Amino acid sequence: MCARRGRCRSVVIPFPKIVAVRAFTARGGGADYHDQGAGHWIDDHIATPMARYPEYRASRQSFGINVLGTLVVELEASDGTVGFAVTTGGEPAAFIVERHLSRFLIGQNPADFERIWDQMYFSTQYYGRKGLVVNAISAVDLALWDLLGKLRQEPVYHLLGGAVRDELQFYATGARPDIARDLGFIGGKLPLHHGPAEGDEGLKKNVALLADMRARCGDDFWLMYDCWMALDVDYATRLAHACHAHGLKWIEEAISPDDYWGYAELKRNVPKGMLVTCGEHEATRWGFRMLLEMDCCDIIQPDVGWCGGITELIKISALADARGKLVVPHGSSVYSYHFVVTRHNSPFAEFLMMHPGPTEVVPMFAPQLLGEPVPHNGRIKVSALDKPGFGVELNPDVPLHRPYSN
Numbered sequence: 001m002c003a004r005r006g007r008c009r010s011v012v013i014p015f016p017k018i019v020a021v022r023a024f025t026a027r028g029g030g031a032d033y034h035d036q037g038a039g040h041w042i043d044d045h046i047a048t049p050m051a052r053y054p055e056y057r058a059s060r061q062s063f064g065i066n067v068l069g070t071l072v073v074e075l076e077a078s079d080g081t082v083g084f085a086v087t088t089g090g091e092p093a094a095f096i097v098e099r100h101l102s103r104f105l106i107g108q109n110p111a112d113f114e115r116i117w118d119q120m121y122f123s124t125q126y127y128g129r130k131g132l133v134v135n136a137i138s139a140v141d142l143a144l145w146d147l148l149g150k151l152r153q154e155p156v157y158h159l160l161g162g163a164v165r166d167e168l169q170f171y172a173t174g175a176r177p178d179i180a181r182d183l184g185f186i187g188g189k190l191p192l193h194h195g196p197a198e199g200d201e202g203l204k205k206n207v208a209l210l211a212d213m214r215a216r217c218g219d220d221f222w223l224m225y226d227c228w229m230a231l232d233v234d235y236a237t238r239l240a241h242a243c244h245a246h247g248l249k250w251i252e253e254a255i256s257p258d259d260y261w262g263y264a265e266l267k268r269n270v271p272k273g274m275l276v277t278c279g280e281h282e283a284t285r286w287g288f289r290m291l292l293e294m295d296c297c298d299i300i301q302p303d304v305g306w307c308g309g310i311t312e313l314i315k316i317s318a319l320a321d322a323r324g325k326l327v328v329p330h331g332s333s334v335y336s337y338h339f340v341v342t343r344h345n346s347p348f349a350e351f352l353m354m355h356p357g358p359t360e361v362v363p364m365f366a367p368q369l370l371g372e373p374v375p376h377n378g379r380i381k382v383s384a385l386d387k388p389g390f391g392v393e394l395n396p397d398v399p400l401h402r403p404y405s406n
């Protein structure tokens with residue numbers, strides 16, 4: 001309180017600056033959730049763009065889906081507070097963070113995330129724009145938001161405007177939607193097993209699996225197919241029509257993420273009421289603007305660790321909202337949870353079932369993080385997010401390797 005009215009001066013307390021940037025790699029699950037051991041459902045003969053080659057059909061690890069591993073970025077502030085984030089990207093992303101992006105961070109105020117993002121994106125544009133480089137940018141951006149939350153002692157969802165609902169509701173991705181239903185999820189998304197190279201026989205097997213899951217799950221449970229970029233428009237259209245009788249709710253990432261024209265055609269082709277979803281391998285406001293303006297899909301699915309981070313997702317989400325489209329992030333664990341709960345056009349979220357079966361709920365980025373919330377009865381209460389930053393810590397039992405320094 002001011003002792004003498006009219007003589008008060010508000011004082012802005014200087015914010016700690018960033019003094020250190022560190023990029024590490026880690027193996028065995030974590031943010032690179034495809035980096036699992038043998039026998040895991042996520043590596044079990046799943047349709048991919050590489051499945052046209054018989055030798056790369058039975059396992060996605062055979063063509064190197066897990067070659068990158070996890071990237072961990074730590075940002076340390078002058079008061080000793082450390083913000084961190086994880087994504088997919090491993091050693092090459094660690095190089096980009098240490099040798100290129102760190103110059104835009106050291107000595108900077110972490111609250112200046114807009115300028116920092118702009119400098120990271122435009123300085124790498126000549127070799128970046130999507131993929132690995134934007135994964136690296138995303139990890140730095142998420143580490144900045146974690147640091148900001150820790151410095152301000154607030155959860156990230158507060159910094160994003162606060163929760164618009166009391167809990168998050170999840171569908172589950174995995175090989176056992178029937179078990180996901182019993183665990184309280186609102187739906188189950190199956191990996192598609194057979195691609196166009198396996199012909200009509202493969203297509204029949206895809207439809208038969210859906211029919212079996214429909215019989216196990218009952219009529220009201222959402223069932224979706226994740227096609228992981230494996231199909232062409234013709235096959236995807238035939239699959240969608242064949243699956244319509246079994247109540248397929250959406251067909252996901254059916255074709256190459258570069259084929260915006262194909263997605264627009266597929267959206268026109270699918271049976272009325274079936275949704276087309278895509279975007280987990282898309283990045284930045286410019287990529288998502290293409291998907292939205294070309295009317296490629298009904299739901300966009302940015303991965304928060306791959307699309308440019310929270311700073312970019314705010315813009316992507318606003319573009320979608322103005323067009324009446326839903327944003328249901330791909331995976332992304334806590335980075336998704338803190339965002340989804342603040343947006344009306346993100347009414348539910350994905351939970352990737354990382355148990356090998358998958359017969360039980362384990363944290364999505366296990367074993368990388370401590371304190372990672374998991375759904376109970378298919379839901380996470382907002383109060384579970386009430387910790388500074390993203391509310392998680394690195395598990396000290398997971399070894400980190402720092403291949404480069406800045």
Ligand SMILES: C[C@H](O)[C@H](O)CC(=O)C(=O)O
Nearest residue numbers: 046173191226228330352
């Ligand atoms: C299950 C899918 O093939 C992929 O591994 C994960 C994914 O695309 C999703 O969760 O969506």
Ligand SMILES: [Mg+2]
Nearest residue numbers: 226252253280
């Ligand atoms: Mg997907």
